[in-house]
Amino acid sequence: xxxxxxxxxxxxxxxxxxxxxxxxxxxxxxxxxxxxxxxxxxxxxxxxxxxxxxxxxxxxxxxxxxxxxxxxxxxxxxxxxxxxxxxxxxxxxxxxxxxxxxxxxxxxxxxxxxxxxxxxxxxxxxxxxxxxxxxx
Numbered sequence: 721x722x723x724x725x726x727x728x729x730x731x732x733x734x735x736x737x738x739x740x741x742x743x744x745x746x747x748x749x750x751x752x753x754x755x756x757x758x759x760x761x762x763x764x765x766x767x768x769x770x771x772x773x774x775x776x777x778x779x780x781x782x783x784x785x786x787x788x789x790x791x792x793x794x795x796x797x798x799x800x801x802x803x804x805x806x807x808x809x810x811x812x813x814x815x816x817x818x819x820x821x822x823x824x825x826x827x828x829x830x831x832x833x834x835x836x837x838x839x840x841x842x843x844x845x846x847x848x849x850x851x852x853x854x855x856x
Contacts, residue, residue, distance in 0.1 A: 737764040784806070
């Protein structure tokens, strides 16, 4: 479960599409700011939130299973008790990575994700890690 900087770099370099579960359409929310940063860094962002229609210029889907294209990383902005079901969906859609943003960590769900062949990242903000690795 403990990933090295090199392992995280490989995740970021191998990622094209990030489904952001819990992405808000409110610009002042962390999920919106972080997803916007990642979008500007060149990643395809797919919002997953049943309460909105779109954000960041992208159509929002009600659930991961509704997304009609391949997803590399499932980034989570939901409460820890909701992460288990999100991991089930991430496994079902064939994602490679589940990235639990700080405050969303669920150890049991991470173990299940890894047992199913996904990588699980916890305790690190994707934007902060990207900035650290690719500071210009």
